[in-house]
Amino acid sequence: MKAFRLAIVRQKYRPDGGAERFVSRALEALEQQDLELNVITREWQGDTNPNWHIHLCNPIKFGRISRERGFAEAARALWQKENFDLVQSHERIPGCDIYRAGDGVHRRWLLQRARLLPEWRRKWLFSNRYHRYVMCAERAMYAAPELKAVICNAEMIKQEIVDDFGVPADKVTVIYNAIDNQTFLPTSEQQRQQLRTQYHLPQQAHCLIFVGSGFERKGLAAAIRAIAPTESYLLVVGKDKAEKRYRALAQSLGCSDRVRFMGVQKHTLPFYQAADALLLPTLYDPFPNVILEAMSCGLPVITSTTCGGAEFITPGKNGFVTDALDVNAITDAIHALPQQVLGSSMAEAARLRIMPATPAHLSQQLINLYNRLLD
Secondary structure, eight states, X not given: OOOEEEEEEOSEEOTTOHHHHHHHHHHHHHTTSSXXXXXXXXXXXXXXXXXXXXXEOOOOOSSHHHHHHHHHHHHHXXXXXXXXXXXXXXXXXXXXXXXXXXTOOHHHHHHHHGXXXXXXXXXXXXXXXXHHHHHHHHHHHHHOTTOOEEEESSHHXXXXXXXXXXXXXXXXXXXXXXXXXXXSOOOOHHHHHHHHXXXXXXXXXXXXXXXXXXXXXXXXXXXXXXXXXXXXXXXXXXXXXXXXXXXXXXXXXXXXXXXXXXXXXXXXXXXHHHOSEEEXXXXXXXXXXXXXXXXXTXXXXXXXXXXXXXXXXXXXXXXXXXXXXXXXXXXXXXXXXXXXXXXXXXXXXXXXXXXXXXXXXXXXXXXXXXXXXXX
């Protein structure tokens, strides 16, 4: 493969973000190739690899729309000046060569969010100036003549893009996220006991884990309601400014002693290893990395039909898939999980399913795509 200059565009890089983890894993994998890696970003919070060229691009902003539009214009001006061989944007910016649709389709997310709102607020949601700006930018990007390829992390997102924007299917490539299956490992009985003691969990309790910030979108309310009529515990790993409301919900349902709010955790592995399953009834999520992490640790997964991660779930074998708001179905799925995950067939099937999703495989798929576009 000939040497070339690749630019990856991501407005704000923070190590705990799902899209950012895709970027960092891709950059680490691609570092072995004969190419020059560039990142165009407003803010870089990760470790700076000396072989990566970080281009900080942070124009003055006066609000959300100003922030989005300003960064888009500045980033586009920068990549046009630098004349990179390929520009892969993780933001909705018209003029890029490749767009990675890690955030899915904005209108589809709004349609799911509207299910939680009264009628008058639904109309306001779609007339909101910021949401209208994002949908217009998205449509302009897909219509731009410079766009050569789209990367999706789920077949669900590919179909939405084809249906909503008329993008030819052969222009859209599905590349699933990668997972380090030698870091995220199932635990031993002894280690599990130690972790449960550390987190003040009963040794024999059935315990699920919820991982994600932005509790409304990730479906924490439905998760708490589904847990309430069971005897299961729920570890909530993540943050949200409305956390008090979710604590109050658990209190009102009489399960606050079984719903534990753990906050944001830099290292999530011990929490997976203390649990028996992942519960993520997300309203809309292209493919959350936490599903791969949990399955790599041998945890079955309960997730929703509007989550791309459902493509890795075979119901009854390594987890269950329900509607995000069908609390009764989620409760039934919780009851159908093995009481103890260690040594169960579901644990084995979950880990087996993610084994092909390696950083090396992700890298090879990206290189194949870049080669095809450059040729």
